[in-house]
Amino acid sequence: MSENNPLRDVFDAIADPTRRRLIRLLAEAEEMPLHELTAQFQMGRTAVSKHLTILKEAGLVLDRKVGRETRFRLNAAPLREIQDWLAFYTQFWSTNMLRLNQFLEEEEE
């Protein structure tokens, strides 16, 4: 799996509130093992682990083995796609409304 060709859509990965919280927790720490992440939720290790797998499939989380534990860290790059997607709808009209204003002023002259 490469970052450019993830198994899962990043929008799908952030649709769930638990996964958004995991992203947030990982954004504030450099690296966290599963038991520390699990402690933040009212759900079991297995459930948290499943959410982490989905984030991994979207390229948002990277993991590595250290002894017997697996440590997770955030890879925020795929979020860029969401930002671009959102920015389009607000920017499109804001920019174009300025152009409309220019156009109306030119017509006046």
Add this chain to the structure above:
Amino acid sequence: MSLTLSLDFQYKTSMEKLWSALTDANKLTKWMVNVHTGQAMENDFKPVIGHHFQFRTQPTEYWDGIVNGEVLIVEEPHRLSYTWCSGGEEHTVTWTLQDLGDGKVNLHLEQTGISNAQALGGAKYGWSNWCGELEKVLEQ
């Protein structure tokens, strides 16, 4: 669940001129441009209910550059509504013009149906929250 984009703009113009700028295909190309490239979007828009139109521009990495739509409401010079389909999304754009007097007109934009099929439906955040949260994460 879908998200709604709601924006207001004021212009020093008349209702008739603003209406014309919103509905005349030639005038639309003057201001409805592709914000990524700044290039004009060719279109065959007509303020006729049921008319199918298309806006086209150079495709980019994120977008095929095509917007398809159908005119839904034409209430000259107060209200105009059409569908706005692009990139797998189908939105409804509604423009409401209001004469404020003193040669000023308020233009209200509402764009409904904004949702990514897989996902954004699950998001509870509003537009600004979303951007703010993501901004913070991206800055890390």
